[in-house]
Amino acid sequence: MGNFLQSLVGGIDPYLMQILVNIGIGIILAQGLNVIVGFAGQLSLGHAAFVSIGAFTSALLTIRTGLPFSLNVVASGAFAALVAVLIGFPILRLTGDYLAICTLGFAEIVKVFLLNFEPTNKALGLTIPGAHTDIPMPIYVLGLAILSILLVSSVNSSRFGRALKAIREDEIAAESMGIYATGYKVQAFALGSFLAGVGGALYAHFLGYINPSDFGFMKSVDILCMVVLGGLGSVPGTVIGAAVLASAPEFLRFMAQYRMLVYGALLVFLMVFRPNGLLGGVNMVAVLLKVLGKKPSGAALKKNREGRG
Amino acid sequence: MFWQQLLNGVALGSTYALIALGYTMVYGIITLINFAHGEIFMAGAFTGLCLVSYFKTNIFVAILAAMVVCMILGVVMEFIAYRPLRRSSRLSALISAIGVSIFLSSLALMIFGADAKGFPDTSFPVRLIRVGSAEISTLQLLIIGISALLMLALQFIVQKTKIGKAMRATSEDYNTAALMGINVNRIISFTFAIGSALAAAGGVLVGVLFNAVSFNMGLMAGLKAFAAAVLGGIGSIPGAMLGGLLLGISEVFGVAIGYSSYRDAIAFAILVLVLLIRPTGLLGKKIVKKV
Numbered sequence: 001m002g003n004f005l006q007s008l009v010g011g012i013d014p015y016l017m018q019i020l021v022n023i024g025i026g027i028i029l030a031q032g033l034n035v036i037v038g039f040a041g042q043l044s045l046g047h048a049a050f051v052s053i054g055a056f057t058s059a060l061l062t063i064r065t066g067l068p069f070s071l072n073v074v075a076s077g078a079f080a081a082l083v084a085v086l087i088g089f090p091i092l093r094l095t096g097d098y099l100a101i102c103t104l105g106f107a108e109i110v111k112v113f114l115l116n117f118e119p120t121n122k123a124l125g126l127t128i129p130g131a132h133t134d135i136p137m138p139i140y141v142l143g144l145a146i147l148s149i150l151l152v153s154s155v156n157s158s159r160f161g162r163a164l165k166a167i168r169e170d171e172i173a174a175e176s177m178g179i180y181a182t183g184y185k186v187q188a189f190a191l192g193s194f195l196a197g198v199g200g201a202l203y204a205h206f207l208g209y210i211n212p213s214d215f216g217f218m219k220s221v222d223i224l225c226m227v228v229l230g231g232l233g234s235v236p237g238t239v240i241g242a243a244v245l246a247s248a249p250e251f252l253r254f255m256a257q258y259r260m261l262v263y264g265a266l267l268v269f270l271m272v273f274r275p276n277g278l279l280g281g282v283n284m285v286a287v288l289l290k291v292l293g294k295k296p297s298g299a300a301l302k303k304n305r306e307g308r309g
Numbered sequence: 310m311f312w313q314q315l316l317n318g319v320a321l322g323s324t325y326a327l328i329a330l331g332y333t334m335v336y337g338i339i340t341l342i343n344f345a346h347g348e349i350f351m352a353g354a355f356t357g358l359c360l361v362s363y364f365k366t367n368i369f370v371a372i373l374a375a376m377v378v379c380m381i382l383g384v385v386m387e388f389i390a391y392r393p394l395r396r397s398s399r400l401s402a403l404i405s406a407i408g409v410s411i412f413l414s415s416l417a418l419m420i421f422g423a424d425a426k427g428f429p430d431t432s433f434p435v436r437l438i439r440v441g442s443a444e445i446s447t448l449q450l451l452i453i454g455i456s457a458l459l460m461l462a463l464q465f466i467v468q469k470t471k472i473g474k475a476m477r478a479t480s481e482d483y484n485t486a487a488l489m490g491i492n493v494n495r496i497i498s499f500t501f502a503i504g505s506a507l508a509a510a511g512g513v514l515v516g517v518l519f520n521a522v523s524f525n526m527g528l529m530a531g532l533k534a535f536a537a538a539v540l541g542g543i544g545s546i547p548g549a550m551l552g553g554l555l556l557g558i559s560e561v562f563g564v565a566i567g568y569s570s571y572r573d574a575i576a577f578a579i580l581v582l583v584l585l586i587r588p589t590g591l592l593g594k595k596i597v598k599k600v
Contacts, residue, residue: 115570
């Protein structure tokens with residue numbers, strides 16, 4: 001099995017493989033943030049903090065213990081989620097931009113803490129030996145990316161997802177309907193952070209080297225841009241946003257030093273012309289039916305309106 | 310020692326306050342976190358640097374010119390990147406602001422290169438004045454003086470002039486202000502102009518203080534100033550001044566008692582703690598939400 005997958009991965013151009021893995025990790029991170037910002041409507045500017053917590057946890061687990069990689073990934077995600085719950089209870093009582101700056105502040109504190117933390121080699125960063133697994137890392141990344149999409153779409157149409165969207169639309173109205181807003185928000189935060197931790201573990205083992213400075217404010221912004229660009233709260237939109245933004249630096253590479261300049265301008269123009277994101281407000285089922293040449297039925301429309309909600 | 314550190318803290322804090330004022334005024338009117346504000350601060354620093362080193366101008370002229378340049382930059386930025394998004398979700402405007410911020414800092418990287426540039430020594434003669442046990446440098450006096458002057462001027466504009474009244478009305482209630490015949494678009498442009506001018510002055514002062522101007526100086530300064538604005542209660546002008554001073558002073562004291570490697574975390578730790586006790590900042594209005 002391991003050998004077969006190894007040869008499968010070996011058959012693909014490594015450069016293309018790297019882009020695919022970047023997209024895969026981008027999808028996992030963005031889907032996590034989509035739960036927090038898109039579904040629950042809580043603006044977080046510190047998603048990278050949970051990515052770094054996951055990355056460093058999994059790196060330490062690989063270096064210090066012989067834990068199989070599959071358990072390692074779960075443990076890293078779970079630890080990130082635990083931290084999210086611990087800080088989520090106090091800070092998720094804040095609203096709007098106060099929450100945003102608090103998450104930003106938390107992320108900065110985590111970064112500075114890791115830069116001064118002895119077991120993670122302080123500012124030198126950690127070099128990670130190979131993961132304890134036979135399955136090649138790209139397969140892991142792509143498999144977990146698909147799993148994360150399935151997980152988030154199932155949340156989207158669940159009771160939990162509907163509660164989150166009710167909180168997003170109007171917190172007071174939702175609470176008066178018997179929804180325990182803080183509890184649901186903390187759960188959404190924990191789920192999003194779990195995915196961030198998983199993404200961080202994959203990132204660490206795919207790259208083989210991590211440094212606390214890689215998980216600064218700009219990393220959080222990158223992930224947030226993927227979610228908003230694709231369309232807030234839209235699962236397929238987030239996949240497209242992650243794919244576009246994770247591969248954009250490669251496609252823009254021919255512009256060399258103009259790359260970031262164009263990236264910034266691109267963000268502005270995309271927002272000015274598609275303020276709700278690429279797929280925001282697009283009815284996916286209707287589009288699909290139109291492509292197939294069928295008229296949308298009433299039931300399909302209604303179902304989709306809920307899904308997009 | 311105590312007075313010396315307090316003075317250093319006030320000097321640093323007043324530059325934070327200058328930047329924080331721009332955040333808080335823009336937020337007060339259109340509830341947008343203008344993430345490109347830190348880059349305006351950086352642009353101001355570079356404009357001042359160019360004037361002082363290439364045109365050999367006086368530091369005061371450089372500050373004034375940087376303020377004018379950044380006023381124009383701020384207004385243009387609002388016109389291109391934020392005005393079309395006035396009616397869409399706030400997150401889209403936020404991403405647009407982040408786009409502007411990335412654009413401006415990479416533009417500065419291309420033009421001025423990656424390494425930090427310093428002001429020439431002749432730009433401002435630094436002398437030390439002994440007062441009791443503390444030593445005040447003329448530079449610190451300049452920073453505190455100019456900041457105080459600008460804040461007084463701002464307070465005058467906002468409280469005593471007609472356009473200031475219109476600004477207050479717009480921040481109180483955007484739609485009603487428009488119905489009362491206030492040209493809201495002009496007020497928003499004016500707010501961006503004033504906020505950017507203050508940030509530009511802060512940029513030149515910080516550039517002289519640390520003798521370093523670089524393309525990425527806007528990011529951390531912008532984040533800390535934003536933290537200061539939130540600490541004081543975002544939307545409140547005296548709050549931004551108070552928040553800036555508090556952050557500057559606590560940062561200097563934190564470094565003085567030996568936490569220098571945690572320097573950038575101090576401001577945020579204080580912010581998080583204050584928000585947990587007072588969720589809308591020190592001088593922020595209590596939000597009453599109605600269904």
